Amino acid sequence: MEPRPVRIGLRIFSFGVMAFLYIPLVVIVMASFNASRIPTWPIKDYTLHWWSLALHDQTARTALENSFKVGLAATAVALVLGSAAAFALSRFRFFGKNSLSLLLVLPLALPGIITGLSLLSVIEYLSLTPSLVTVAIGHSTFCIVVVFNNAVARLRRSSSSFEEASMDLGADGWQTFRFITLPNLATALVAGGLLAFALSFDEIVVTNFTAGAQQTLPLWIYNQFRLPNTAQEVNAVAVFVIALTAIPVYLAQRLMRESGGIGGRG
Amino acid sequence: MSTPTASAPFGARRRLSAFFYRHRWLKLLALLIPPLSWIVVVYLAALVVLLATAFWQQDELSGQIIHTFTWDNVRTVKDDPTLHAVTRQTVQMAVLVTITDILLAFPLAYYMARVASRGVRALLFVGVLMPLWSSYLIKAYTWRLMTGDAGTINWALAKIDLGPLHIAFSTTAMWLAFTYIWLPYMVLPIYAALERIPGSLIEASSDLGGRSWRTLRSVIMPLALPGIAAGSIFTFSLTLGDYIMVDLVGGNKTDFLGSVIFRYQGIANDLPLAAAIALVPVIVITIYLLLVKRLGAFEAL
Amino acid sequence: MRVRLVLAAVLVSAMAVAAGCGSSSSSGNGGSGSNGSSGPSLPQSIGPLETSLNLIAWQGYTEPNVLKPFEKQTGCQVNVKYGQTSDEMYKLMQSGNYDGVSASGDASNRLIASGLVSPINPNLISDFGDITPQLQSPPHNTINGVHYGVSYQWGANILMYNKTVVSPAPDSWGVIFDGTSYKGKVDAYDSPIYIADAALYLKSAQPDLKITDPYELTQPQFDAAVNLLKKQHQQIGNYWSSFTAQIQDFTQGSIVIGPTWPYQLNTLKAAKVPVEAVLPKEGATGWADTWMEYSKAAHPNCMLKWMDYATTPEVQAKTAYTFGSAPANPKACAILDKQVKNYCADYHVTDPNYFDHISFWKTPLSECGDSRGNTCVPYTEWFQAWTDIKNS
Numbered sequence: 001m002e003p004r005p006v007r008i009g010l011r012i013f014s015f016g017v018m019a020f021l022y023i024p025l026v027v028i029v030m031a032s033f034n035a036s037r038i039p040t041w042p043i044k045d046y047t048l049h050w051w052s053l054a055l056h057d058q059t060a061r062t063a064l065e066n067s068f069k070v071g072l073a074a075t076a077v078a079l080v081l082g083s084a085a086a087f088a089l090s091r092f093r094f095f096g097k098n099s100l101s102l103l104l105v106l107p108l109a110l111p112g113i114i115t116g117l118s119l120l121s122v123i124e125y126l127s128l129t130p131s132l133v134t135v136a137i138g139h140s141t142f143c144i145v146v147v148f149n150n151a152v153a154r155l156r157r158s159s160s161s162f163e164e165a166s167m168d169l170g171a172d173g174w175q176t177f178r179f180i181t182l183p184n185l186a187t188a189l190v191a192g193g194l195l196a197f198a199l200s201f202d203e204i205v206v207t208n209f210t211a212g213a214q215q216t217l218p219l220w221i222y223n224q225f226r227l228p229n230t231a232q233e234v235n236a237v238a239v240f241v242i243a244l245t246a247i248p249v250y251l252a253q254r255l256m257r258e259s260g261g262i263g264g265r266g
Numbered sequence: 267m268s269t270p271t272a273s274a275p276f277g278a279r280r281r282l283s284a285f286f287y288r289h290r291w292l293k294l295l296a297l298l299i300p301p302l303s304w305i306v307v308v309y310l311a312a313l314v315v316l317l318a319t320a321f322w323q324q325d326e327l328s329g330q331i332i333h334t335f336t337w338d339n340v341r342t343v344k345d346d347p348t349l350h351a352v353t354r355q356t357v358q359m360a361v362l363v364t365i366t367d368i369l370l371a372f373p374l375a376y377y378m379a380r381v382a383s384r385g386v387r388a389l390l391f392v393g394v395l396m397p398l399w400s401s402y403l404i405k406a407y408t409w410r411l412m413t414g415d416a417g418t419i420n421w422a423l424a425k426i427d428l429g430p431l432h433i434a435f436s437t438t439a440m441w442l443a444f445t446y447i448w449l450p451y452m453v454l455p456i457y458a459a460l461e462r463i464p465g466s467l468i469e470a471s472s473d474l475g476g477r478s479w480r481t482l483r484s485v486i487m488p489l490a491l492p493g494i495a496a497g498s499i500f501t502f503s504l505t506l507g508d509y510i511m512v513d514l515v516g517g518n519k520t521d522f523l524g525s526v527i528f529r530y531q532g533i534a535n536d537l538p539l540a541a542a543i544a545l546v547p548v549i550v551i552t553i554y555l556l557l558v559k560r561l562g563a564f565e566a567l
Numbered sequence: 568m569r570v571r572l573v574l575a576a577v578l579v580s581a582m583a584v585a586a587g588c589g590s591s592s593s594s595g596n597g598g599s600g601s602n603g604s605s606g607p608s609l610p611q612s613i614g615p616l617e618t619s620l621n622l623i624a625w626q627g628y629t630e631p632n633v634l635k636p637f638e639k640q641t642g643c644q645v646n647v648k649y650g651q652t653s654d655e656m657y658k659l660m661q662s663g664n665y666d667g668v669s670a671s672g673d674a675s676n677r678l679i680a681s682g683l684v685s686p687i688n689p690n691l692i693s694d695f696g697d698i699t700p701q702l703q704s705p706p707h708n709t710i711n712g713v714h715y716g717v718s719y720q721w722g723a724n725i726l727m728y729n730k731t732v733v734s735p736a737p738d739s740w741g742v743i744f745d746g747t748s749y750k751g752k753v754d755a756y757d758s759p760i761y762i763a764d765a766a767l768y769l770k771s772a773q774p775d776l777k778i779t780d781p782y783e784l785t786q787p788q789f790d791a792a793v794n795l796l797k798k799q800h801q802q803i804g805n806y807w808s809s810f811t812a813q814i815q816d817f818t819q820g821s822i823v824i825g826p827t828w829p830y831q832l833n834t835l836k837a838a839k840v841p842v843e844a845v846l847p848k849e850g851a852t853g854w855a856d857t858w859m860e861y862s863k864a865a866h867p868n869c870m871l872k873w874m875d876y877a878t879t880p881e882v883q884a885k886t887a888y889t890f891g892s893a894p895a896n897p898k899a900c901a902i903l904d905k906q907v908k909n910y911c912a913d914y915h916v917t918d919p920n921y922f923d924h925i926s927f928w929k930t931p932l933s934e935c936g937d938s939r940g941n942t943c944v945p946y947t948e949w950f951q952a953w954t955d956i957k958n959s
Binding site: 002003006007010011013014017018020021022024025027028031039040041042077080081082084085087088092094100101102103104105106107108109110111112113114115117118119121122125137138140141144148153156157167172173174195198201202204205217218221222225234235238241242245246249250253 | 401417
């Protein structure tokens with residue numbers, strides 16, 4: 001147990017850091033009500049204009065939908081492929097395992113601009129038409145890694161003896177997977193999936209290189225900045241998205257709390 | 267456990283399952299091939315093509331890429347003092363941001379993992395996760411507003427009678443913005459690592475006579491190190507390749523590696539040279555990865 | 568150990584791929600090499616209109632008050648992609664996804680040389696004969712009598728400053744080239760073409776350099792301009808490419824002086840920000856924009872119709888008013904002078920003298936175009952120098 005002053009100091013420090021994390025977000029919320037077309041501080045007049053604009057903006061809504069579609073697709077691919085890879089790397093021993101784990105870190109570790117450039121070269125070389133599909137494929141590469149990391153961390157900590165016991169007791173591979181392995185892995189997959197979706201949802205760099213005519217939300221925001229009369233609309237959209245995501249994050253957090261902490265987060 | 271549906275006498279599923287059990291390596295292949303082929307085909311092949319482009323040439327007039335091998339681009343990158351300066355500036359910022367984020371994240375993560383009560387911990391966890399959902403672009407733009415001469419920071423300082431900070435479009439402003447934006451990515455792995463430390467270890471340490479500082483140094487830090495290393499991969503690499511923050515908060519006054527690559531690719535449309543410049547962050551990150559691998563970062567991602 | 572092997576393998580395979588692909592099969596990138604002269608015969612009439620049109624434009628050139636009537640009249644639904652710089656527009660044209668572009672002089676020549684734009688038949692543009700004589704066949708869009716587009720608007724890069732902070736009122740570019748004035752609150756245009764502005768200043772400030780054309784610089788002239796910009800770098804707050812950002816900077820007071828376009832000036836004045844602008848005594852660089860049609864346009868007829876529409880006095884007036892530019896068709900003056908007194912006089916729309924004193928953007932080539940032969944510095948080096956300037 002840490003001495004009392006240390007604990008108090010930690011508490012103060014932590015809430016200080018949290019304040020640091022949230023002050024800009026508060027600024028964003030306030031800015032979404034700023035009557036001025038040009039971002040200024042302090043805010044003199046307030047208005048609901050940007051909110052009404054955002055709510056009626058069809059391009060924003062389409063972009064939001066596109067971001068969801070891409071995020072869900074990339075996360076789905078990531079969940080399947082990431083957990084498969086996690087199984088392979090944690091339950092088996094084979095030649096090249098170390099190199100594989102390095103390979104599986106690269107999509108996250110190498111900067112987005114390099115991933116984006118690489119994918120763009122391939123798109124141009126194969127004369128593909130960039131579209132939401134190419135965006136989703138691009139996103140899936142790093143989403144796989146995120147899910148993989150979470151799954152492998154959880155699998156490493158749970159021994160395979162449970163699975164063996166289950167089979168000793170007469171269950172086949174599928175039943176073992178469904179009743180023993182999957183529940184064990186569930187929270188890790190939820191955590192990984194959420195993080196993967198978040199990364200895909202807000203991704204701009206790789207998206208910039210792989211997108212065609214359709215926009216995801218970050219692309220829409222990027223373009224919106226260039227329009228002097230409606231640039232401020234982005235703040236309203238941003239706040240809306242934050243509010244929207246509070247729900248799944250809260251639910252996920254509840255889910256993980258029930259299963260004893262976020263341990264699977266690795 | 268429900269009654270096995272294998273009442274269908276030794277059904278196909280059981281046979282399949284037994285088959286895989288006996289030929290474990292097949293199971294391994296079935297698990298490994300889909301993700302591996304995806305990553306290799308989509309990612310690795312593309313990366314190899316990009317790196318290969320660094321050794322190709324571009325026709326000046328038409329802008330088309332000629333597939334003949336040349337060292338020219340790589341040599342340009344190696345010899346150009348401006349690019350050395352750019353690399354230095356970028357790596358410096360990446361290191362600085364990483365250190366700052368570690369200093370901010372560790373106490374917070376420690377508090378969350380070992381001191382806070384269950385409810386507070388859950389609250390803080392959600393609290394750290396939430397900013398990840400707000401748009402990176404808008405956060406960058408907000409920092410431009412905040413660091414401006416008539417921005418939020420100076421307004422707040424004026425309220426307590428402190429002089430204005432002239433940090434608009436400066437490296438200081440970039441440092442603040444980078445530190446802010448990557449902070450959650452540092453907190454989460456450290457938190458996960460600290461949370462995993464069994465309380466019994468800490469007790470044992472104090473049983474053996476270690477005071478809390480000693481415990482921190484000899485027991486907790488080594489166990490937390492993989493988490494710190496994992497978080498640093500994010501902060502380091504994200505800063506290394508960034509060009510948007512450099513533009514919005516830094517005013518594009520100096521270049522980072524990302525800005526130069528982006529400019530050469532996007533505007534000069536000189537993909538071979540851009541690819542050659544891209545070799546630099548690839549090499550830097552690879553060295554960094556090799557370093558942190560030893561610290562166990564890969565297991566703590 | 569194994570890891571290192573893998574990395575080595577990756578790098579070696581990359582080099583092998585590079586070396587192995589010896590065939591000069593090129594990855595497609597826009598049209599083939601230059602041509603431009605006698606080509607296929609030009610269409611003699613605008614064919615049946617398609618249903619959509621994709622344009623690359625400077626922001627402000629395609630406002631709704633201009634687009635909506637066009638869409639209604641012709642049924643061509645217009646999609647616009649804004650370009651921030653000529654470099655970006657050139658790159659966008661290479662993608663092949665657009666039918667046309669409002670190209671400034673420093674993009675138009677490159678577009679023509681790389682075959683990305685097609686010649687047009689001026690007879691298809693009903694108001695072509697009304698265009699200011701200097702803009703009917705200017706060197707930046709007409710080669711050997713072949714027209715590659717139709718002129719749209721033009722203007723100068725003026726010096727804008729905050730009246731309450733900058734004093735005395737500047738009349739020379741020197742104030743943003745001395746390395747010390749208004750330190751940290753100066754901005755400049757984020758494109759290598761800005762080196763020409765430095766050269767233009769040096770034309771007057773250092774006459775012994777004997778600079779004649781700021782885009783045709785010999786090495787010593789070029790180096791002098793680059794050094795001037797390295798000095799300027801010490802005063803720079805930021806380099807702007809998005810004019811929305813520049814508008815914000817002046818409003819927030821982070822920037823108090825810098826080169827700009829009339830659009831930003833008009834917007835700031837309308838927002839009651841205390842700015843003023845001046846055309847300094849050394850002269851100014853400028854832009855003269857041409858609507859050009861992509862050589863493989865998917866919607867060529869809509870594009871031609873757009874070019875025709877864009878040259879009419881009404882459209883010329885609307886855009887000029889929005890942007891603060893000078894229309895290529897002086898018949899727009901009848902409308903403009905009613906909206907703003909003396910608009911055309913203030914903007915020197917029909918003054919050939921003024922026009923000749925602006926150094927319009929054009930692509931720097933190694934061919935100087937005069938007795939100096941092939942000794943001028945080409946744009947690729949401008950590009951490299953730009954990176955050097957930013958990191959000096």
